Amino acid sequence: xxxxxxxxxxxxxxxxxxxxxxxxxxxxxxxxxxxxxxxxxxxxxxxxxxxxxxxxxxxxxxxxxxxxxxxxxxxxxxxxxxxxxxxxxxxxxxxxxxxxxxxxxxxxxxxxxx
Amino acid sequence: xxxxxxxxxxxxxxxxxxxxxxxxxxxxxxxxxxxxxxxxxxxxxxxxxxxxxxxxxxxxxxxxxxxxxxxxxxxxxxxxxxxxxxxxxxxxxxxxxxxxxxxxxxxxxxxxxxx
Numbered sequence: 132x133x134x135x136x137x138x139x140x141x142x143x144x145x146x147x148x149x150x151x152x153x154x155x156x157x158x159x160x161x162x163x164x165x166x167x168x169x170x171x172x173x174x175x176x177x178x179x180x181x182x183x184x185x186x187x188x189x190x191x192x193x194x195x196x197x198x199x200x201x202x203x204x205x206x207x208x209x210x211x212x213x214x215x216x217x218x219x220x221x222x223x224x225x226x227x228x229x230x231x232x233x234x235x236x237x238x239x240x241x242x243x244x245x
Numbered sequence: 246x247x248x249x250x251x252x253x254x255x256x257x258x259x260x261x262x263x264x265x266x267x268x269x270x271x272x273x274x275x276x277x278x279x280x281x282x283x284x285x286x287x288x289x290x291x292x293x294x295x296x297x298x299x300x301x302x303x304x305x306x307x308x309x310x311x312x313x314x315x316x317x318x319x320x321x322x323x324x325x326x327x328x329x330x331x332x333x334x335x336x337x338x339x340x341x342x343x344x345x346x347x348x349x350x351x352x353x354x355x356x357x358x359x360x
Contacts, residue, residue, distance in 0.1 A: 174337075174353045175351040180348065221288065232290050234290070
């Protein structure tokens with residue numbers, strides 16, 4: 132079994148300040164982990180993925196995440212928030228042999244203040 | 246390259262009716278997955294099709310079904326609609342056959358309202 136917990140349902144930051152979105156996972160198998168972003172009335176877009184290579188993963192739009200097995204965490208960070216980053220972010224876990232059957236966290240809504 | 250196309254984008258049905266949603270994947274993608282998104286339950290996996298075969302199925306009742314055609318287009322059907330079926334239904338496609346997955350390309354969804 133596997134599950135994902137996103138520790139904050141809402142995060143609010145000021146433009147230009149760092150972003151931290153927290154994610155903890157649980158998996159009986161070596162997991163693959165992802166972050167997806169969903170802008171209002173849009174589908175989801177892949178930000179970045181971890182699949183057992185480097186533990187620090189860089190994604191699009193300046194986002195990155197670090198896989199920490201000892202802490203079962205995969206937190207998403209960005210050094211400087213931009214207004215266009217306001218969206219909902221989903222942490223996702225899957226097993227490597229599970230095809231495209233993804234388990235999503237509950238989501239974190241990021242608000243960016245001017 | 247065209248993205249994942251879902252039709253219809255919005256629809257309203259009444260309880261007891263049935264609905265069919267359509268998804269056209271990105272050209273060349275052979276895997277199509279369906280997800281349900283609701284405010285209460287979040288995003289939940291419905292099923293995945295690859296080369297016209299259901300490869301995985303989520304924990305949904307038998308009222309939810311799907312299929313995939315030889316051109317990789319997929320449809321999902323919900324029979325005997327209930328109020329709780331109101332949701333955004335997202336389709337995603339992928340070219341990955343085996344191994345690490347998750348690189349899904351999502352459509353913008355079909356928003357179903359059941360009255």
